[in-house]
Amino acid sequence: MPDDVSAVHLLLTGDPALLAIVRLSLMVTFSAVLLAALIGVPFGALMALIRFPCREGIIVVLNALMGLPPVVVGLVVFLALSRSGPLGSWGLLFTPKAMVIAQTVLVTPIIAALTRQTIEDLWIEYRDEMSAMNIGPAGRVMTLIWDARFSLVTALLAGFGRAAAEVGAIIIVGGNIEGFTRTMTTAIALETSKGDVPLAVGLGMVLIAIVVAVNALAWTARRAAERMAA
Amino acid sequence: MTMRAPITDLPIRFENVTVAAGAVTILDRIVLTLNPGPPTVLVGPNGSGKSTLLRAAMGLATPSQGHISWGGREDAHPTRRAIVFQRPVMFRRSVGGNVRYALRASGVARAEQNRRIDDLLALVGLEQLADRPARRLSGGEQQRLALARALAREPEILLLDEPTASLDPAATKAIEDIIRAVSQRGIKVVMATHDLGEARRLGGEIVLLHRGRAIESGPASSFFNTPRSGEARTFLAGELLV
Numbered sequence: 001m002p003d004d005v006s007a008v009h010l011l012l013t014g015d016p017a018l019l020a021i022v023r024l025s026l027m028v029t030f031s032a033v034l035l036a037a038l039i040g041v042p043f044g045a046l047m048a049l050i051r052f053p054c055r056e057g058i059i060v061v062l063n064a065l066m067g068l069p070p071v072v073v074g075l076v077v078f079l080a081l082s083r084s085g086p087l088g089s090w091g092l093l094f095t096p097k098a099m100v101i102a103q104t105v106l107v108t109p110i111i112a113a114l115t116r117q118t119i120e121d122l123w124i125e126y127r128d129e130m131s132a133m134n135i136g137p138a139g140r141v142m143t144l145i146w147d148a149r150f151s152l153v154t155a156l157l158a159g160f161g162r163a164a165a166e167v168g169a170i171i172i173v174g175g176n177i178e179g180f181t182r183t184m185t186t187a188i189a190l191e192t193s194k195g196d197v198p199l200a201v202g203l204g205m206v207l208i209a210i211v212v213a214v215n216a217l218a219w220t221a222r223r224a225a226e227r228m229a230a
Numbered sequence: 231m232t233m234r235a236p237i238t239d240l241p242i243r244f245e246n247v248t249v250a251a252g253a254v255t256i257l258d259r260i261v262l263t264l265n266p267g268p269p270t271v272l273v274g275p276n277g278s279g280k281s282t283l284l285r286a287a288m289g290l291a292t293p294s295q296g297h298i299s300w301g302g303r304e305d306a307h308p309t310r311r312a313i314v315f316q317r318p319v320m321f322r323r324s325v326g327g328n329v330r331y332a333l334r335a336s337g338v339a340r341a342e343q344n345r346r347i348d349d350l351l352a353l354v355g356l357e358q359l360a361d362r363p364a365r366r367l368s369g370g371e372q373q374r375l376a377l378a379r380a381l382a383r384e385p386e387i388l389l390l391d392e393p394t395a396s397l398d399p400a401a402t403k404a405i406e407d408i409i410r411a412v413s414q415r416g417i418k419v420v421m422a423t424h425d426l427g428e429a430r431r432l433g434g435e436i437v438l439l440h441r442g443r444a445i446e447s448g449p450a451s452s453f454f455n456t457p458r459s460g461e462a463r464t465f466l467a468g469e470l471l472v
Contacts, residue, residue: 125319131290132313133335133383143331147322 268434
């Protein structure tokens with residue numbers, strides 16, 4: 001990409017290389033949030049409902065994992081996926097899949113911890129009614145997730161924000177390979193260190209615009225759905 | 231789930247039932263039998279154990295001593311009993327959705343649900359509000375929806391915890407009319423109130439609770455006309471029973 005052309009201009013003119021970067025960023029982030037939601041929401045709900053020894057300790061650890069440093073996650077996933085690592089035979093290092101794995105590891109605790117809190121609060125409120133209605137464990141989990149769905153959107157958005165903003169993990173496991181594993185955040189890191197500040201700023205603006213747009217969309221959808229169901 | 235058990239949960243028998251929360255005794259050696267028939271009304275001051283007795287009758291409070299049996303069984307799941315709590319929790323769904331939830335939980339077929347929702351909401355006078363979010367209803371409307379939701383389970387026994395507390399006279403009358411109609415259909419109503427007028431209007435049988443003990447129980451007419459215990463006379467005279 002020539003240095004004197006801004007990312008916004010490239011975007012407006014539909015530059016294929018830039019669009020590929022944006023597309024890959026969105027693909028990796030949304031895949032990671034989706035996977036993290038599929039794991040984190042049921043896990044958080046079970047943590048909220050089931051009583052077992054060491055539960056409090058696990059909740060503290062889960063809450064602490066919300067602050068996992070991305071570079072450490074990147075390092076651990078890198079070691080696991082590297083040729084000599086336990087999952088080296090999968091051959092995933094420096095691929096978009098590796099980036100999805102790293103971000104899933106990063107985002108799952110956030111979604112699980114926020115889900116646990118949300119579902120537990122709702123469970124305290126619903127417990128008597130659901131016990132009186134003789135609702136079994138599976139029915140309880142499904143009811144609580146459904147009735148907490150508007151609050152859980154916030155948990156998903158927190159996870160999305162984390163994944164979209166993150167650079168440390170994906171630059172380690174993805175390698176920032178042009179046209180293959182280069183995302184908006186890794187490109188910003190690279191362009192800044194190369195001295196192409198205008199391009200980095202342009203990419204940063206695009207990234208922020210996307211995050212704002214996703215949140216605005218979620219907010220609008222939530223408002224509309226709440227008006228209908230609440 | 232759609233099969234209805236041929237067995238009955240009545241009578242509900244309390245045999246020396248004590249319920250304690252930590253060091254506090256909430257119910258103290260209750261001996262009581264709830265038989266089929268007209269409503270049984272639990273009266274007594276706040277903290278006398280009315281709510282806990284209802285929860286125990288529902289199977290939600292485990293006795294620390296004594297036994298509760300439903301139709302002779304001690305392990306009866308609450309499939310034939312329904313309870314309306316003093317502050318019922320509205321699920322974050324529409325009015326109709328709350329009733330549908332109870333119908334689905336008791337195994338009513340999808341095809342039958344819509345008709346039942348219409349019937350139940352008509353019974354409690356909420357048919358105009360079916361699509362309204364349940365949590366935006368007024369207090370009286372929420373009580374009526376909770377009644378509809380409880381009745382959706384086609385209970386044999388309906389337990390009501392102060393269903394008209396803090397409602398105005400019109401809303402109270404609406405609830406009492408529903409209770410009367412329900413009772414005439416053969417559903418055993420057991421309700422707690424601290425409103426003696428309400429106990430007089432609805433009660434077939436009265437149980438006076440005080441400090442966790444069943445002080446006196448019997449037909450409403452004899453309870454109101456010839457109370458046997460000093461506590462009952464004090465309570466009926468409108469004096470403070472402490």
